[in-house]
Amino acid sequence: MKEWNSRVGRVAEPMKTDFLQRTFSEPAEGQVLIRVVSSAVCGSDLHIFKGRHPAVPLPVTIGHEFSGDIVAVGPGVDGLCEGDRVTLEPCIVCGTCEACRRGNYGYCENISFSYRKGDGAMADYVMAQAEHVFRLPDDLSYHAGALIEPLSVATHAVRRADVRLGETVLVIGAGAIGLLIAAVCRKSGASQVIIADHSDARLKLALELGATAAVNSGKEPLEDVLHRLTGGKGVDKSFECVGLEATFVQAISSIRQNGLATIVGIFENPKISIPADLFVSREIRVQGAQGYCWDFPVAIELSRELNLEKLVTHVFPLDDLQKALETCLDRSAGSVKVLLEP
Ligand SMILES: [Zn+2]
Numbered sequence: 001m002k003e004w005n006s007r008v009g010r011v012a013e014p015m016k017t018d019f020l021q022r023t024f025s026e027p028a029e030g031q032v033l034i035r036v037v038s039s040a041v042c043g044s045d046l047h048i049f050k051g052r053h054p055a056v057p058l059p060v061t062i063g064h065e066f067s068g069d070i071v072a073v074g075p076g077v078d079g080l081c082e083g084d085r086v087t088l089e090p091c092i093v094c095g096t097c098e099a100c101r102r103g104n105y106g107y108c109e110n111i112s113f114s115y116r117k118g119d120g121a122m123a124d125y126v127m128a129q130a131e132h133v134f135r136l137p138d139d140l141s142y143h144a145g146a147l148i149e150p151l152s153v154a155t156h157a158v159r160r161a162d163v164r165l166g167e168t169v170l171v172i173g174a175g176a177i178g179l180l181i182a183a184v185c186r187k188s189g190a191s192q193v194i195i196a197d198h199s200d201a202r203l204k205l206a207l208e209l210g211a212t213a214a215v216n217s218g219k220e221p222l223e224d225v226l227h228r229l230t231g232g233k234g235v236d237k238s239f240e241c242v243g244l245e246a247t248f249v250q251a252i253s254s255i256r257q258n259g260l261a262t263i264v265g266i267f268e269n270p271k272i273s274i275p276a277d278l279f280v281s282r283e284i285r286v287q288g289a290q291g292y293c294w295d296f297p298v299a300i301e302l303s304r305e306l307n308l309e310k311l312v313t314h315v316f317p318l319d320d321l322q323k324a325l326e327t328c329l330d331r332s333a334g335s336v337k338v339l340l341e342p
């Protein structure tokens, strides 16, 4: 019987990581064992690192954006082989609740995530259910493969917003999700994709990924730029990717009559004040978007056309997990996506 030894990175207490040692044996029925090659830090990992994630008590293993190679295949697995380059859709759903039976597994009443059950991907190996594993295109790098999960989040938001040919879009916030939303909007046929942020480096990256205009909203008023670029009408669709009152207000103030604002940011302080008259006077619409549902296959196709590697600003060996998370929190480091490699 073959065995695989793995370090599994964990947030032990706020601002402190450590590693568990785990030994995997041959995969059970329906499972595959994946050797991790690249594992990306997600914003949610940072909420956990700070000990401020409302749904995730410490200690907990982390990591859910990764790529790797299958090293062992359990009985009853079809369509996946040893040596396949893959990524994982990390949600675990029941398949039997009403939402699952309607196909809306993203709303599963019993939804969980593999990393919260001890199967974090800041590790040497991850055991996974084969039905959640996706093969990567041959020419896609492991770095890009580790970003399929956040690309799926962006894909989900853009599909929910139904961005169409010739539309104008505003994306507020050029973090990884905002950048990917801007890129996917452009692929969806939006003719103008305006992105706002306070970091010139991130705005430059946004333009390289497909945004058509970048606004440093810390230096010039966003309203003025939007007025100029949309002839005073406002944009068709906006995306809020920050999670603050000011940016929520921008998202609903910047859209035209009957426009649609999609809220993607996480609000650490959810009690905000907004100009509620806009809903009736301008017949605007507001919706949220979270996670993904049937979006991985679309994101994998899109990944062929996006230069995802441009998002990777730092790569650390897995042993430097603590340093990697600190780098993500250090604004002066200018990180967008930070990868760990075993
Ligand atoms: Zn993520």
Ligand SMILES: [Zn+2]
Residues within 6 Å of the ligand: 093, 094, 095, 096, 097, 098, 099, 100, 101, 105, 107, 108, 109, 110, 111
């Ligand atoms: Zn369910």
